[in-house]
Amino acid sequence: xxxxxxxKQVPDSAAAIVVEDGKVNWGDAPIVINPWDEYAVEAALQLxxxxxxxxxxxSMGGDKAKEALKHALAMxxxxxxxxxxxxxxxxxxxxxxxxxxxxxQKVGDVEMAIFGKQAIDNDTGVTPxxxxxxxxxxxxxxxxxxENIADGSIKAKRFMEEGNQIFESKLPAVASIVKDxxxxxxxxxxxxxxxxxxxxxxxxxxxxGISKPENKVKWFGVDNPPVRDITNEKIxxxxxxxxxxxxxxxxxxxxxx
Amino acid sequence: xxxxxxxxHRMAQKMVRDFAAKEVIPVIQEWDSKQEMAPHFLxxxxxxxxxxxxxxxxxxxxxxxxxxxxxxxxxLEYADSSLRVVMSVHMGLNSMAVLQWGTEDQKxxxxxxxxxxxxxxAFGLTEPDAGSDVAAxxxxxxxxxxxxxxxGEKMWISLATKADHTLVVCRTDMNADKPTSGMTxxxxxxxxxxxxSGDIHGKLGVRAGSTGWVNMQDVRIPEENRIGEExxxxxxxxxxLDNGRYTVAAGATGLIKASLDASVKYAQERKTFGVQIxxxxxxxxxxxxxHRDHEMAQLLYLKAxxxxxLGERNTRxxxxxxWFATEASFNAASEAVQIHGAYGYSDEYPVERxxxxxxxxxxxxxxxxxxxxxxxxxxxxxxxxxxxxxxxPAFDPDVWQE
Ligand SMILES: Cc1cc2nc3c(=O)[nH]c(=O)nc-3n(C[C@H](O)[C@H](O)[C@H](O)COP(=O)(O)OP(=O)(O)OC[C@H]3O[C@@H](n4cnc5c(N)ncnc54)[C@H](O)[C@@H]3O)c2cc1C
Numbered sequence: 277x278x279x280x281x282x283x284k285q286v287p288d289s290a291a292a293i294v295v296e297d298g299k300v301n302w303g304d305a306p307i308v309i310n311p312w313d314e315y316a317v318e319a320a321l322q323l324x325x326x327x328x329x330x331x332x333x334x335s336m337g338g339d340k341a342k343e344a345l346k347h348a349l350a351m352x353x354x355x356x357x358x359x360x361x362x363x364x365x366x367x368x369x370x371x372x373x374x375x376x377x378x379x380x381q382k383v384g385d386v387e388m389a390i391f392g393k394q395a396i397d398n399d400t401g402v403t404p405x406x407x408x409x410x411x412x413x414x415x416x417x418x419x420x421x422x423e424n425i426a427d428g429s430i431k432a433k434r435f436m437e438e439g440n441q442i443f444e445s446k447l448p449a450v451a452s453i454v455k456d457x458x459x460x461x462x463x464x465x466x467x468x469x470x471x472x473x474x475x476x477x478x479x480x481x482x483x484x485g486i487s488k489p490e491n492k493v494k495w496f497g498v499d500n501p502p503v504r505d506i507t508n509e510k511i512x513x514x515x516x517x518x519x520x521x522x523x524x525x526x527x528x529x530x531x532x533x
Numbered sequence: 534x535x536x537x538x539x540x541x542h543r544m545a546q547k548m549v550r551d552f553a554a555k556e557v558i559p560v561i562q563e564w565d566s567k568q569e570m571a572p573h574f575l576x577x578x579x580x581x582x583x584x585x586x587x588x589x590x591x592x593x594x595x596x597x598x599x600x601x602x603x604x605x606x607x608x609l610e611y612a613d614s615s616l617r618v619v620m621s622v623h624m625g626l627n628s629m630a631v632l633q634w635g636t637e638d639q640k641x642x643x644x645x646x647x648x649x650x651x652x653x654x655a656f657g658l659t660e661p662d663a664g665s666d667v668a669a670x671x672x673x674x675x676x677x678x679x680x681x682x683x684x685g686e687k688m689w690i691s692l693a694t695k696a697d698h699t700l701v702v703c704r705t706d707m708n709a710d711k712p713t714s715g716m717t718x719x720x721x722x723x724x725x726x727x728x729x730s731g732d733i734h735g736k737l738g739v740r741a742g743s744t745g746w747v748n749m750q751d752v753r754i755p756e757e758n759r760i761g762e763e764x765x766x767x768x769x770x771x772x773x774l775d776n777g778r779y780t781v782a783a784g785a786t787g788l789i790k791a792s793l794d795a796s797v798k799y800a801q802e803r804k805t806f807g808v809q810i811x812x813x814x815x816x817x818x819x820x821x822x823x824h825r826d827h828e829m830a831q832l833l834y835l836k837a838x839x840x841x842x843l844g845e846r847n848t849r850x851x852x853x854x855x856w857f858a859t860e861a862s863f864n865a866a867s868e869a870v871q872i873h874g875a876y877g878y879s880d881e882y883p884v885e886r887x888x889x890x891x892x893x894x895x896x897x898x899x900x901x902x903x904x905x906x907x908x909x910x911x912x913x914x915x916x917x918x919x920x921x922x923x924x925x926p927a928f929d930p931d932v933w934q935e
Contacts, residue, residue: 346540346544347544350544350548462548462551462552462581463544463548464581464582465545465548465581465582465586465595465596465597466582466595468541468544468545468548469541469596469597469934471544472539472540472541472544
């Protein structure tokens with residue numbers, strides 16, 4: 277079974293992000309593999325460990341995106357491909373989906389394309405579904421476990437707020453993975469060595485036989501969240517009862533209740 | 534001159550940092566209070582390959598270089614000194630000695646399982662009445678046919694109760710001209726009859742680690758367990774220290790960083806006199822010192838690691854790195870407590886643990902007084918490194934990864 281796992285390079289989740297002139301500035305934040313995508317890589321590796329096959333990591337982005345791919349290789353993916361073309365910069369999710377779908381088709385004979393549930397930079401969470409649409413494959417989202425893969429179909433569990441849903445789908449399909457699937461493994465030292473030596477091929481729009489998809493969504497600007505003015509005050513008192521009474525009168529005074 | 538770490542270095546560093554952040558930092562306070570080593574630490578370090586990081590692949594290791602060993606130690610001690618101590622004794626003082634001095638048979642029997650993390654290794658030099666003055670040791674090994682019979686007590690031994698193999702140094706020749714030329718090194722399997730061990734409780738620091746005594750009473754070991762020649766024990770133990778001290782230096786560098794990070798965070802949370810304490814210049818000065826010391830300590834240990842990679846003798850550089858980094862980490866931890874005020878004095882914050890842990894490293898692997906004597910002796914030209922019968926092999930990626 278051949279699985280493509282799509283990974284994205286994003287600023288570290290602890291990074292302080294600021295908005296300047298309507299544009300997001302990551303500053304010198306460390307760039308890491310999107311944390312949700314680590315779960316996707318883990319799921320893909322576990323599936324090929326169980327059912328056989330290879331995992332190809334696919335990313336779209338500039339040279340920096342190679343780090344996300346190298347992380348995926350160090351975790352155990354057998355191959356990595358980067359779609360790196362300045363022509364394809366600044367795309368919306370539907371554009372990204374078209375490009376990724378072309379990448380998945382270029383790999384060929386893919387039975388599953390696996391994504392993280394969302395990317396922590398834009399947080400739209402729609403790229404997997406849009407990619408499924410472009411490919412014409414079923415979209416199986418928010419997978420927390422795979423029960424079985426046999427005879428060209430997959431039986432899996434979806435994690436939803438209301439509970440779990442067990443379903444079956446035909447393959448090939450696009451899946452997105454949630455945290456409950458399994459903790460992602462650390463890269464192994466052997467994997468690190470392999471990854472650091474790997475030459476990752478760069479594909480352009482031309483190589484994929486596509487032209488730049490037109491953006492459907494326009495970003496007019498991004499704002500910083502409003503600054504919140506917070507003051508802390510410690511409610512004191514001799515006894516717990518007195519502290520509670522002081523707290524209640526403070527709440528009434530501030531008209532919180 | 535190139536100050537860049539390779540991609541391989543950076544990825545290995547991040548991998549160990551992630552392991553420490555996920556599996557050590559969240560639980561370390563609890564184990565430190567219990568004065569016990571968390572049962573999962575050693576098995577996890579073994580499974581992940583950390584315990585064989587810089588040993589050639591053909592001997593069960595991961596085939597990385599000596600610089601990676603330093604980076605790993607820095608990341609481990611960022612979380613807790615007890616994890617770096619594992620690398621100091623298991624790798625620096627024991628496994629690397631087998632790599633350097635061991636026969637092919639010894640590498641197969643000891644190094645392979647140690648590098649795979651299947652066996653844990655320790656180092657027994659110190660005795661109740663012999664620390665800095667190694668020559669004062671009294672443990673003996675007497676030849677009896679094809680065996681040696683070992684007697685004596687080793688004290689302050691890290692991983693005393695966790696280790697499967699302990700590299701011990703004993704006296705074999707009571708009539709040697711100099712006591713140091715009558716010592717011999719042996720690999721003792723702790724499961725052998727006559728070996729007993731126990732942990733010391735009530736230590737100031739490294740409480741989540743094991744430090745104890747190893748007693749040997751008529752312990753018979755085969756001649757094949759002798760590391761190096763008879764009479765070579767002192768030289769071997771000093772070469773072990775070149776590697777152990779390197780791990781201590783790198784680890785102390787991580788402890789400075791941990792103190793710095795905790796202090797930077799707290800100084801921007803705590804307010805006094807209407808402003809964040811970060812705005813007080815005296816606090817800024819402490820932060821500046823910590824940052825300076827972190828950079829300097831790192832440069833010193835990386836230089837020693839670079840010399841190791843080249844196969845060059847590094848006793849002087851390693852001693853300097855160990856002296857500087859451990860002293861600086863003690864100061865950094867102390868200032869980190871100061872920045873935290875009374876909160877730093879409680880175990881609500883990790884900085885009191887950093888301070889307690891940092892004190893050990895200015896004592897073990899050569900007290901810092903001894904390192905100053907060593908540095909002065911080099912400066913005066915009184916001390917010169919003579920070639921060893923077997924040098925630590927230079928790092929050669931082709932050989933190490935075959
Ligand atoms: C946590 C911990 C773990 C350890 N792990 C190990 C281990 O795994 N294996 C092992 O073999 N040992 C280990 N040790 C022992 C350690 O190496 C010794 O404690 C150290 O060598 C110092 O010896 P000592 O304690 O006997 O002090 P002493 O040698 O008695 O020194 C006492 C004081 O006198 C000073 N002093 C001694 N000689 C001189 C001199 N010539 N000039 C000036 N000052 C001098 C010292 O610097 C020190 O301040 C460990 C110790 C600790 C605390």
